[in-house]
Amino acid sequence: MIKVTLKGGDVREYENGTNLLDMAKSISEGLARNCLAADVNGETKEMNFVPESNCEVSFLTFNDENGRKAYRHTASHVLAQAIKRLYPNTKLAIGPAIEDGYYYDFEFETPITTGDFEKIEAEMKKIIKENIPLEKFELPRDEAIKFMKEKDEPYKVELIEDLPDDAVISFYKQGDFVDLCAGPHLMSTGKLKAIKLQSLAGAYWRGNEKNKMLSRIYGTAFPKQSELNAYLEKLEEAKKRDHNKIGRELGYFRTVDYIGQGLPIMLPKGARVLQLLQRFVEDEEQKRGYLLTKTPFLAKRDLYKISGHWDHYRDGMFVLGDPEAEGEVFALRPMTCPFQFQAYLADMRSYRDLPLRYNETSTLFRNEDSGEMHGLIRVRQFT
Ligand SMILES: [Zn+2]
Structure with missing residues (x-):
């Protein structure tokens, strides 16, 4: 016999050689009908899989990813x-x-x-x-x-x-x-x-x-x-509301081939929306005790070596200068935290100073693959 712990903690015993489908049947016919696969000790298994020793099982239906x-x-x-x-x-x-x-x-x-x-x-x-x-x-x-x-x-x-x-x-x-x-x-x-x-x-x-x-x-x-019909209908509705289509039609933004993908030109209407959002965010942060910092858009690679971005995220960064040659090499920032950390380091700090909160409406640069960009959802420069 093997012991099977089900989702929720119930423990059942089954004869060696019992497959997952029969286990599901022993619980209920309805469950067995709706089961598509099962999670056995964290691995997805097919319903004819036979667990060979004590294990944790949770049966997967269409409601599970x-x-x-x-x-x-x-x-x-x-x-x-x-x-x-x-x-x-x-x-x-x-x-x-x-x-x-x-x-x-x-x-x-x-x-x-x-x-x-x-x-x-x-x-x-x-x-x-x-x-x-x-x-x-x-x-x-x-x-x-x-x-x-x-x-x-x-x-x-x-x-x-x-x-x-x-x-x-x-x-x-x-x-x-x-x-x-x-x-x-x-x-x-x-x-x-x-x-x-x-x-x-x-x-x-x-x-x-x-x-x-x-x-x-x-x-x-x-x-x-x-369910399929409802899903297809939802897709049609989403198409009508696609920001990439209506944002252009209403004159909020445009893109230009020789500027580049993921680098939108915000036209006056779109820029005004950004302005209102930015004011709202900055005022709200001020009210909640965050202190504004302003840090540079780029830094020497030395900073990114300390932060780990140079070793782990370089493919996603815009590098200025030749990393193979002598001399300074810079990169546009993909994140703000390594910079803001320098604001923290400006003084000796005590735990009594904590929490210490900084904010910055920061513009970031990430070298996304061209296939991943869509309208304003994924871009190469964003705030
Ligand atoms: Zn397959």
Whole structure:
């Protein structure tokens, strides 16, 4: 027998060899129906997993982040299977779950368009209806590489070759389809209910622009059609309120290609909003006992070496001067704390001085990747 501590502290005993699904069934049929995966000692496991010793288990439904991930990641396998059925010469790359959905990257022989989504969704629905079990198997590295070479999947071969020597190389088979994957997934495709393909975008293999551009299909999945509809409706509403669209239309800001991405020009209306916000914040801080400081926008790298930014955050900083050459090197500040700390160091301090509060409406500079910037949400200079 093994002892299983459930979320909430209940302890139950099960015969050795009992899998998670049967454990859930012993608690309630409803729980077993709604369970997508389970957390076993902090790791997400599939419902056919058999714990071999005493452990802590919490069952995951669609309300749990890791439950949703297993659900939507399984949908990505169904998408890949549908693609292979419809376009057999397509090469598979990767297909993770993401916030609110999933994607899968493919190399198509002939590029597809969103006009093909209906046909692909129909094939996905067929696969869901077929209720195909997902079966895990493992292969030693050499055989795994040979297996994917035979299937003519060069991206999968590359992924396996890059795995550490001691990595367990696992595959999941669902009917006529096999994918290299670490899991976890749902037990069968029939667990999926409402699916939707949302968009198509280009994506470089491994995010590197020197590599081939692949086609990324974004989709989502929900346990109920009504939940999917509500989500899609919310997206439409959010689109109408996208600040990046209406902020430009109303003349609050603009961007200029030869100034750069993430470096917006605040027009008079937008600048006035910033002014009012800044006054409000500074007055409020004054009232609450914060003391205003004004510190420089840049410093020698010596400061960032002390603060740790130079060693840990240099890729995110704008560096002025050649770090390899002799002479001073400066960097624009990505944070204000190393500077404000110098205000603290201006005097001998006693614990009686504490709490000591400084504030600064500080402008910061961060070298964001171009793919990460959107309107004013993520920019390279901000206050
Ligand atoms: Zn997978």
